[in-house]
Amino acid sequence: MVIIGCGGSGKTHLANQLADLLGLPLTHLDAIYYDSDWNPLPAEEFQAIQERLVAGPRWLIEGNYAGTLPIRLAAADTVVFLDLPAITCITGVLQRRWRYRGGQHRDGVYDRITWGFLRYIWSYRAQLRPRVRELIAEHGDHVELITLTSRRQATRYLSLPRSQSPATS
Template sequence: MSLNEPVKRVAIIGCGGSGKTTIGRRIAAALGTTITHLDAVYYDDEWNKLSQDKFAQIQHELVAADRWVIDGNYAGTLPIRLHRATHVIFLDLPATTCLWGIAQRRWRYRGGQHDNGVYDTINWGFIKYIWGYRKTMAPRVRTLLAEHGNDAQILIATSRRAANRLTDELERAAR
C-alpha cells in the first residue's frame, strides 16, 4: 500500500467489535494526539443521547483541528468527518470476527465503563446490529465514502490481519 498524502486526520469506521478503538489508539499515539470515541461524545454515563444538532456541532469543532483520530460510525454525521479526513479506515470485518471482538471486550472490562469513557453495553439489539452490519450498514457506509470521501485516502480492511497491516503502515507514515 502506498499512502498518497501525510497522515494527519484519520476517521475510523466499522462495526462494533471490529477494532476501531485499538487501531485508533495506535494511530493517535503515532500522530502525537488523542483519540476521540464518538460513543463517549454521543452518550452520557447513563446512555442518554445528545441532540443531533449538538452532536454535529461537536464534530465540526473536532474536525477543525490540524490532527485528529476519531472512531465511530454514526452514518448521519459521517460526511462531517469525511470532508476533513486525510485518511479513512473502514473495518469491514465478518460478523463472527466482530462478535468475538465484543466478547473479548466484555471479558477485558467485565462490563461497566472503559478507560476511554465508553460503557460496555451488550444486548440483543447490539448483537443483531453486528450480525446484520455488512448487509445493512456497510453498503450505506460505502455510499457515503463514495459521495463524501473524495479528498481522503480510503483504506478498507476485511480481516484483522489486513487491519493490522494498514495500521502498521499508517503508524510508520505518521511518525
C-alpha cells in the first residue's frame, strides 16, 4: 500500500492509523531520505532501499518522492492519494508544527517549515498533482486508487470495515 499527497495533507497520520488497523509494516520515506540534520540520502541508496521494501509480501509506504514513485507503484495493490486543498495542507503543517514544536518526531519524520516548502504546498495541485497522476497512470494501472479530497473523507476511510478496504488482501 502506498500513501501519497502534498505536505501537510495528513499522510503520516493516515499511514500510522492504517498500519495499526491492518497490521502492516510501515515506512515513512522522510525518515529514510533525511538524517537528523536534514541531509538527503544518495539517490541510488534511496532507490535500493525502496526496492527492498516493496519486495516484501505486505507493506505500507508513506511519502511522495516522484522520482522513485514508479518503484512503489509497480509493486503496490492500493494507492491512497490525499488530494487536499492547499489551504488545508498549510493549516496541517502549521498545526503539526504547533503540536510537535518542530524537529525530529518519534516516527523519524523531520518537521521543517521553509518558504520553499510553503510555496511547494501552495503550488502542489497545479504543478505536481498532474505529474503524480501521470505516474499512477503509467506505472500503477493495476492498483486500486483511492483519492481522498478532505480530512472528513480520510476519517471515513479509516472507519470502513476492513472487508471493504482493498488493502486487507
